[in-house]
Amino acid sequence: MKISRRSLLQSTAAAVAAPALGGIGALSFGGVAVAQDKPWKHGLSLFGDVKYPAGFKNFDYVNPAAPQGGIVRLGAFGTFDNFNEVVAMVKGNLAGGIGLLSESLMTQAFDEVSTEYGLLADGVRYADDYSWVTYRINAKARWHDGKPVTVDDVIFSFTTLKENRPDLAAYYNHVVKAEKTGEREITFTFDAPGNRELPHIVGQLTILPKHWWEGTDKSGNKRDVTATTLEPPLGSGPYRVKEFVPGRTIVFEKVADYWGKDLNVSIGTNNFVQIRYEYFRDLTVSLEGFKGDQIDWRTENSAKDWATAYDFPAVRDKKVVREEFPMTSVGVMQAFAFNIRRDKFKDARLRRAFNFVFDFDEMNRQLFYGQYKRIDSYFYGTELACSGVPQGLELDILNDVRAEVPAELFTQPYANPPGGGPEVLRNNLRSALMLMREAGYEIKDTKLVHTKTGERLKVEFLLQQPTFERVVLAYKASLERLGIEVSLRTVDTSQYENRLRQWDYDIIVSSWGQSLSPGNEQREFWGSKAADRPGSRNTIGIKNPAVDKLIERVIYAKTREELVAATHALDRVLLWNNYVVPQWSYPFQRTARWDRFGRPETLPKYAASAFPTIWWWDEAKAAKAKR
Template identity: 70%
Template sequence: MAITRRHLLQGGAAAAMAPALGLPPGAPAISSAYAQSAAGEPAFRHALSLFGEVKYPAGFKRFDYVNPEAPKGGIVRQIQIGTFDNFNLVVAGVKGSLAAGVQLIYESLMTQSLDEVSTEYGELAEAVSHPEDFAWVIYRLRREAKWHDGNPVTPDDVIFSLNAFKQHHPQYSAYYRHVVKAEKVGDRDIKFSFDAPGNRELPLIVGQLTILPKHWWEGTDSEGRKRDIAATTLEKPLGSGAYRIKEFVPGRTFTLERVKDHWGRDSSTNVGRNNFDELRLEYFRDSTVALEAFKGDQVDWRTENSAKNWATAYDFPAVNDKRVLLEEFPNRSSGIMQAFALNIRRDQFKDPRVRRALNFAFDFEEMNKQIFFGQYKRISSYFDGTELASSGLPQGAELEILEAVRAEVPPEVFTKPYTNPVGGSPEAVRENLREALRLLKEAGYEVRERRLVDSKTGAPFALELLGADPSFERVMLFFKPSLERLGINVSVRTIDPTQYENRLRSWDFDVVVSSWPESLSPGNEQREFWGSPAADMAGSRNIIGIKNPAVDKLIERLIYAKGRDDLVAATRALDRVLLWNHYVVPQWNYPKVRTARWDRFGRPSELPKYGQSAFPSLWWFDADKAARNGRRS
């Protein structure tokens, strides 16, 4: 299950990257309880969950974590880094730069509960049915579900949406490739058939599909031109969600307004949510300028990703007199791998000994001390921060799973717990660099005239550290001297976001900083992160270029897990194999979400366990607080 689109703009680590635009939506799997109708067919139900029972019964009134009396109104202004020139989700990640937040004008068949792991309830759909072997699923649409133009949401819209994403979006095409057929089987029923039984996630993967209006996309615009689902657009799209686009200036500002007569405003999954009249995104090219805009009261909420800023940048009058509040929220809903990602399509990174050597050159401990104020810990797992992270030596079910691929994985998987090199002192750094040179020599390199070269050809070893965020240059520049001490020719380059995206899509880079958020229930999205087919798919999240048969087998083992214990064991096995192939130089993680906000908002007394800050979805505008702090709307 990937991090879902539904919590964009809700703060936290996922939202900080979310604008991870074009990422496949998450998809928890199916409950192990299989009621049957009187006719012997699988019964329809209101919710689905991973390997267990759901918390909220059919007909429930609201989620426990919302305030049903939350007032509606007010404006919230948030920060977005980068630019945008597109509102079409179907080509996001392939063409143009999608406007962050445009997802909120749409809805999916199901929506996620924030106080349960991998549990979803009907949104556009009122009921769902599937057989025990997960070979197909039927969704029944709500009769009252409507587009903003008043037309009903139909099975044709659902089928059109699936086909559009599969045809025009490489990531979604891979994500939904096991859905071989979608057909209308009733006035409000859509049946999705899968290529094989046994994949527990598939019913909910299609349940997370963003539904688009077929009649709008197949129509014409105000100038009589036929719309093209395969092209970027800045025409305001038609949606069915709680918000619609109000106004925008391309690349600068983007405003959503609450649909006051929204068809689902009183549904059980919407009560107490979507309380702001307007959600406004202010775009900035530079995070430093964005911080100054926050200090100047040009935006209301900020998620702080910089340890330096958190330690030094919030000593200004509005903080001291409590008009601006600083708060950290625990992140219980996801883990992450953040790293220097090596493009192993390039010859110099094909040997895992070279990749491991680069890790020995990275002195995280000194960097943490000098520029991060000691706030971070080193990442040592692709599922860092969750119970899914591997540790020690493999045992029990995990060991059994790994035995099936023993001949295809590094022997250290079975004999050594994975650890990152530890620096932080001159002695440790010298020892690490010696080990790095030893590994590079084994891989066919040697130092000549203080330059690392290929022993056979004499070609110099060179790499470029590429980024799009100027604030990250200091991290790359810290890493650069250590690499140069090995004789590597290193350049650091920061380019604009559009150029950066284009270079990623064409695999035109050596080393970039990337991150892969992981849910508590990983599944089919792992194919898109690390699977061999995704390595050649432009715009996929397999930016490293991994083509490893053992990794592919372990991904399938994870996807077809029979229960929670089996899922955990398979995930740890996958984690261990990814680590010992040294595809990345792991960076750091922080277990909390740092936030700063102007004190103008209210929130439920107890936020959901897996909702992080859940801003702005569960919060509301507090007129009294706002009046005291210089704003009335």
């Protein structure tokens, strides 16, 4: 299951295609009578019961009496030229925080795993075999222009997003029909039973105002939902766009008559009267902007800066607070990712050789102040990470694809090459050279060339963040010792996104966040159908039948135990194919903030800092740390 888009947008101080559906809304629905026999539920849990009963007052982790007011300023990296979420993956650069305007049918609870409660919808029911789900729109739900949110809006949103967003086309690929089955009811039909996650992911659908998108702008021009726009869109959420400077600043103001302010899922949240995003083209300038009190909150991703850059007067005077929050809700793979669509990277032995050349231990000591641990799983930091050798249910699952996966994974635990000093590095380089020879390369005149074509192995690292240059330069020196020609290119955000969409790269730095209940998004990450779809998250280009089969085992798991075992199997096969050179991770969110904010005494288990969603402006603190 994806991590809730709305939750991430509101909880993070941001740095930052299928065939058209014919006949949606016009087809008959044979299961309506059955649907109406099912009781309405106020929440959904992927496995087990929901924590909060019907009619609960508020989430346990909020302060229902939180003060309302204050302005919070967040930093964002790069630029923006678009407010239209529909084309976010294929055109332009979407503005930070734009999800504050829109809402979904359900919203995530931060203290439960894979659990959602009603937002735009006030009721949900589904088939015992998960072959359909029906949502009932809250009669109070309103757009900012006062018009009600309707079933037609939901159908329009589903159709539009599925036809224009490659990532969502894959995510909702198995939803084959959406139709009105009551005055406020919409039923989604799935292509097969058994996929228990589909009712949940339909609940995450962003709902767009049909009447607004089919209308005209102030100039009388018809709006185009398939084009980028800087016209602030109509929303139903707690905020609207107040003002903006293209590419530099966007200000959201709280909607005074927001329809959902008294909902139990809203109480104690969205406490700031304004949320501002200030854009920086350079991360160093962004840090200086924080020091100069131009932004209030900073999530620090640089170990070097965390260790060296926060000794300034405001820290010493305790006007700036540094704090780390445990990351318990997500796993991650961050890595140098190969584009295996290119012939030179198709051999797993060559890709493994790159891992032997990567001297993480020395890099961690010299560049990262020893703060990081090496990643050894696509679900690193969670119970979903494989370990040891496969046993029990995981082994049974892997036996079904035994002929299609590396034989070693049945007898050896996966491990990155060892590190720890010059002698180990020399041994690793020898091992790398041996693997490269097995893959058809040899050294001639200090150059690594292919034995058949005589072509030198050349690789380009494509980056969008200059902070990664020092990492790649250290890696580059080691690769060049083996005769590989290495270049480094750092481009701006727009160029980077365009090159990704065209698969125009050798190696990139990529990361995949994982929820505690993986599911349909795995097709988008590693599935064969996503490999050739521009805008997909399968940046590696994986087309592996065994991976596809294991993804389906994850999606159609009937119990938590089976889900964990299937995920272990998927993780193990991905690792043993050496699609990436794993990098590093840190189990905490590093943050620094000007001390002007209050928060609940106990933060939710699965949302790290949960800033700014459940924090508030503290007048007493703000008086001591005046802007």
